[in-house]
Amino acid sequence: HKHSTSTQDNIVQHITNENDGEVMEAIDTNPPRGTRDFTPEDMRLRSWLFQNFREVSRLLSFEEVDFPVLESEALFIRKAGEEITQQLYNFEDKGGRRVVLRPEITPSLARLIMKQGKSLSLPLKWYTIGQCWRYERMTRGRRREHYQWNMDIIGISKVRAEAELIYAAVLLFERLGITASDVGIRVSSRKVLQAVLEKYSIPQHLFTKVCVIVDKLNKIPIDEIQNELISVGVSLGAVKGIIEVLSLKSFPELEAILGSDKEGVADLKKLFFFAEDYGFSQWIQLDVSVVRGLAYYTGIVFEAFDRDGKLRAICGGGRYDKLFSMFGGDDTPACGFGFGDAVIIELLKDKGLLPNLSHKVDDIVFPLDGELEGPASRIASALRRNGRSVDLIEDKRLKWVFKHAERIGANRLILVGNSEWQQGMVRVKDLSTREESNVKIEELC
């Protein structure tokens, strides 16, 4: 009989084996809360997406790098109240070290650049695809891990770098069949917000906190935003001014408020100018409400969104010229973006753009009776050495083998039979033309 006790996190069933009364614990087959397994079908879709990330990185001459998922907690301790630093998946290891499962990639990248110091010749264009973690109360049932494609350009201070990054994202979208009518990219610059703070003579040290709060616009009610701004020390007049500027959507409006000589406005105008040459003008729009929620952005910031407004941001990034000096390093200009593996898949589903990926095998090799298993292995081995993927079958009935061949979409079914083998032949059924023929072993390729 079964009697099960269930706890929140893992259901463990005690199956009492009546024969010898021994309790055999059945493991909980679910992965840890907020994490996913990838079945072969899931993995084909993920690999297809990641292959596209890699191809775009190659097209833009980015080099692949990688970092440990485990990092020192110190790398992510920031005082700006970001959600990402309030949900650190942190713990103390057996050596008493404070460590985390990284919530993002950029700090690790900065760490490696600093570690390599003068030996690196700038500029660098690096990319990685890595799993990131957060620990949030499961009340929201959100995932605790996702994979992110990160693209970063280190050592270029001009806006051309941001144009390359936005172009990379656009190229990825186009490769997946997504168009500028499906997705837009909101672009702004934190220097615009900085100009507003100066206009209201708000002290510089509030800049990062204001950005993190303002990033929650359109996510939490406007009066909560105002309260949070006031609570960090922004005057009511300045709060009104900030909210007003954030609603601007055109350069004339922006210049009317800030003047056209402002660095932030000039940067954005350059970006929109470059967009013409790159061919991504249709994708971008000025939207001053975009600040992104990470403390270290200092200049242009951008995020891709679905024009139906059903999904969270698809990807996002910006310039972070102060991150290296924050870590005690030189003032190295940098910009980059992160592109998650979850929202993009939801978008592709909504647009009917999910690819139909099946398990591909070139040949199925099947010995028609027991003592032909040796020859069958010999044939499979020769074919594999020639680069063909082979599924060598045994202990199955021929009926099953035919169905299996159809199911996994093999190109050829190679049957090793006695009489044919005596003449150095095998029977080959081409599964696309359905032709059957006897083929010499050496002609099998």
Ligand SMILES: CC(=O)Nc1cnc2ccccc2c1
């Ligand atoms: C849609 C989704 O899975 N978002 C997600 C999931 N896990 C994360 C883990 C760390 C940082 C951000 C994350 C974001």
